[in-house]
Amino acid sequence: MNVSSKQQQQVAGANGVQKCAVVVVIDPGHGDTHDESSVVDPGAVGGGLQESDYVLEVSKLLKGKLAARTDVIEAVHLTREGIANDPSQEKLLWRQKVAVAKKADIFVSLHLNSNANTAALGKEVYYNQKASNKAESAKLAASLYAAYKLPLDPRGVKTMGLSVLATYKWKSKKLGIWRDSTIFQSVKAAALFELGFISNTGDRTAVLNNKDPIAEYLCEGICSYASANRAALCGP
Numbered sequence: 001m002n003v004s005s006k007q008q009q010q011v012a013g014a015n016g017v018q019k020c021a022v023v024v025v026i027d028p029g030h031g032d033t034h035d036e037s038s039v040v041d042p043g044a045v046g047g048g049l050q051e052s053d054y055v056l057e058v059s060k061l062l063k064g065k066l067a068a069r070t071d072v073i074e075a076v077h078l079t080r081e082g083i084a085n086d087p088s089q090e091k092l093l094w095r096q097k098v099a100v101a102k103k104a105d106i107f108v109s110l111h112l113n114s115n116a117n118t119a120a121l122g123k124e125v126y127y128n129q130k131a132s133n134k135a136e137s138a139k140l141a142a143s144l145y146a147a148y149k150l151p152l153d154p155r156g157v158k159t160m161g162l163s164v165l166a167t168y169k170w171k172s173k174k175l176g177i178w179r180d181s182t183i184f185q186s187v188k189a190a191a192l193f194e195l196g197f198i199s200n201t202g203d204r205t206a207v208l209n210n211k212d213p214i215a216e217y218l219c220e221g222i223c224s225y226a227s228a229n230r231a232a233l234c235g236p
């Protein structure tokens, strides 16, 4: 089934009401190799915790919760289930390729923040304001942020030209080549959540002690968005 036919697909619900097949891809940040040394990117590290391990654990919890929401979600996948090896050395782009291969409508990348100033703290969600799907992504980001009830400092919904959420051609400074991320256009909404600061003791303790509630909040944010925006997700 190609993407365009999927967009047209309607699935009859148990009560006879038409529902569309919304596919979610969750991206646990970092935890991949993308150079010849095969060094795994741990993400941020603090207090004995690795960002890559933490977001993978929460992503697996979230996957289970989304899979149970058959009223809204047709299928859910992770970009990685453990350490990901990227033989193409295309940093970040492999995550988009997984999302497109899985026919994702919704893409959510999970991270922990870090700052040399250990007083920095709080929760924030990003979407890419340059992306062609920016309108839907803004709604997804707002829904995720509203549902995330962990009482951390509210840093808000923000925009940034994050390449993992990109749908445009950009030049990699590290590799010195142009990279084509236009394949990501089939994803209808994409956001990146910084769940808290690993470098801040209070935030770190809060996220460590609330993995399951955090997964529940994220599930609610995704499902609320999907429920309220079925027309955009189902296509014409």
Ligand SMILES: [Zn+2]
Residues within 6 Å of the ligand: 029, 030, 043, 044, 051, 110, 111, 112
């Ligand atoms: Zn990160």
